[in-house]
Amino acid sequence: DAGVIQSPRHEVTEMGQEVTLRCKPISGHDYLFWYRQTMMRGLELLIYFNNNVPIDDSGMPEDRFSAKMPNASFSTLKIQPSEPRDSAVYFCASANTGTGKDTQYFGPGTRLTVL
Amino acid sequence: GENVEQHPSTLSVQEGDSAVIKCTYSDSASNYFPWYKQELGKGPQLIIDIRSNVGEKKDQRIAVTLNKTAKHFSLHITETQPEDSAVYFCAASIGISNTGNQFYFGTGTSLTVIP
Numbered sequence: 001d002a003g004v005i006q007s008p009r010h011e012v013t014e015m016g017q018e019v020t021l022r023c024k025p026i027s028g029h030d031y032l033f034w035y036r037q038t039m040m041r042g043l044e045l046l047i048y049f050n051n052n053v054p055i056d057d058s059g060m061p062e063d064r065f066s067a068k069m070p071n072a073s074f075s076t077l078k079i080q081p082s083e084p085r086d087s088a089v090y091f092c093a094s095a096n097t098g099t100g101k102d103t104q105y106f107g108p109g110t111r112l113t114v115l
Numbered sequence: 116g117e118n119v120e121q122h123p124s125t126l127s128v129q130e131g132d133s134a135v136i137k138c139t140y141s142d143s144a145s146n147y148f149p150w151y152k153q154e155l156g157k158g159p160q161l162i163i164d165i166r167s168n169v170g171e172k173k174d175q176r177i178a179v180t181l182n183k184t185a186k187h188f189s190l191h192i193t194e195t196q197p198e199d200s201a202v203y204f205c206a207a208s209i210g211i212s213n214t215g216n217q218f219y220f221g222t223g224t225s226l227t228v229i230p
Contacts, residue, residue: 004158042220043223091158102208106151106159
């Protein structure tokens, strides 16, 4: 399997611009998670989906952040407008609970820099 | 909610020595404890996991122990090698439930193996 795929790997943008991060989970996985990683806060869970439905978005920091999962093979995390404090590495992870396991598999991440 | 604490935050060992990283958790309902290794510029990768019905699990040079009564679990790496140098994260989860499938991560341990 190809693993979790994220794009772009690196994104540099200016404050106020819209940023869209993309994720393709492992085929057949029913859970998808978006995390943010910074030195100060470590790994923070932003939102997660089960069968394309958002389950818990309490980690989304502000209304500037939104996430969608239109189908089982694609999800986006959007920041509009972006701010310098949004600079971080954003990870997507997926899990297949159909086998009774809940192990999460992470993608390579998107390093976002907001100038 | 669950609170996971991880110690130490940094650890340096000589090549060939053992390394131990410890985590504690607060929610007695947690029953799944994965460990992730994150190398520079990459996403966290699962290296070993343990469920609450098992006290110890071993995979070659890596082992994890769990003490449910004391609510702590540990990662043991024996015969360390320079390629073991990375950041290690522990996590706790109550597994698949009506409330979802959320992992609670520790703050990470930066392990350096000195050749």
